Amino acid sequence: MSFSAWMRDALLQVEQALERWVPADAPAGLGEAMRYGVLDGGKRLRPLLVRAACEAVQGDAAAALHAAVAVELIHAYSLVHDDMPCMDNDVLRRGKPTVHVRFGEAGAMLAGDAMQALAFEVLTPEDGSVDPALQARLCALLSRAAGHAGMAGGQAIDLANTGKPLDEAQLRDMHHRKTGALLEASVLMGAACGPTTPAGWAALSRYGAAIGLAFQVVDDILDVTQASDKLGKTAGKDQHLNKPTYVSVLGLEAARTEARALRRTAHEALAASGLAAERCEHLRQLADLVVDREH
């Protein structure tokens, strides 16, 4: 199967699962807001990473689908909250009005809160489809990536440093938490669905950290080089908000060099994982996708 055919199949599966598992019938418009915040949009990079990592370890595909949906729910909830007036105050996301524009601030806050809870519901199906010990492991990985030491911690650093100069190490730490932790967790949650050696686990963790950082470097590049209609969100936002970025700290060319170096690190980690190269092919191509993407 070609990479693009694999992508299409994987994306279809995750869309169908989101369609099934994000409730339309939650009370008083809550389900509608949750679905608006997560369906029909997004690159679904995290679910793709979960699936590719699961395939690399020949893991349990059904469990990986639960993990893929859960991690996308966490990502989507963070965008819903991040876009709110008290945070980035953004009105455009995935080419549509943001959730708070459509459903009000209280509606957006509640939808985000319920999406985070739903992620852990999805990880703990009560129908016997996912081994309980694996459920616990996936909850452990996701909660730590989403919480104070991961994504929420990174957002707190971001919030506290808007308008202030950060050096490269501080910027790296912020993004390692804010974006990297969840991307790395996507890889590790996929890997948790099958057997791994300690060396294999460590290599996949290095791979995840490298593409996590690469993703943010490229995001910062695209923020200054692409137009809003291409991005599906407001371009030039970081500069407008006076946020430190890889481009503002390193300059555009050095940021591009950094992205390519991180791709090399990711590829090398896969080569050192002890996993058969052909099983890591989709992870390898996802690293390319992260660095070469244009939106």
Next chain:
Amino acid sequence: MSFSAWMRDALLQVEQALERWVPADAPAGLGEAMRYGVLDGGKRLRPLLVRAACEAVQGDAAAALHAAVAVELIHAYSLVHDDMPCMDNDVLRRGKPTVHVRFGEAGAMLAGDAMQALAFEVLTPEDGSVDPALQARLCALLSRAAGHAGMAGGQAIDLANTGKPLDEAQLRDMHHRKTGALLEASVLMGAACGPTTPAGWAALSRYGAAIGLAFQVVDDILDVTQASDKLGKTAGKDQHLNKPTYVSVLGLEAARTEARALRRTAHEALAASGLAAERCEHLRQLADLVVDREH
């Protein structure tokens, strides 16, 4: 041990665990805001229910402590978000300025988000102290109680119906979700820490649902009969916000009668649980506490 000595011991344990598990060192003030939102305050009713239910089934006390802290974190995060200007816009909670007054709106939103994630971190310790299958069960119970079908769903109904008349059935449904789901989950999470029969589980679930509703009925009564300094939060708020309450729907006397009837239901459920009466004594007394409390 007397009930009050048991309470003191249980409260001390949960305070010490919160002190240990809610991180002071989360980045950029996030830990400080999280700790402000959950330490040094609150009745800790949910942790007490977890512990009493665990004792009723002679369950694993260490696991129950994790469950107790997790459920209190979910409760505390919901208050942090609920108090924000886009929701109830309240400035006083547990006798102190609310989190958004002290740390800003973005800080409060992030602290709440991180507290929800932390609840699931606390349920999934990686040190072998809680059986993985039990971790998964606790995550399943808590996520469902916190999410769209439970607490968040109830808040959405609340939000959508402020200023509108609700009949008693609608009010009951709203509160069953908004407050009841998490109180019932506290009982069931404690019960999950030990062995139960299906009949015992069903009885504890009935007990939890009854005190969940009783708690809200009494809350509504206290909102009109007590002063702010006694409550530690703004009194008369429901009326001010034109929210439907048991008092506005039933009248004060009928609300008091309802609270006593729910206590009877709770006591009867314990008697029918098949569990030894002396092991249910603290649950029984907690039902009294819920109905007889003055703040």
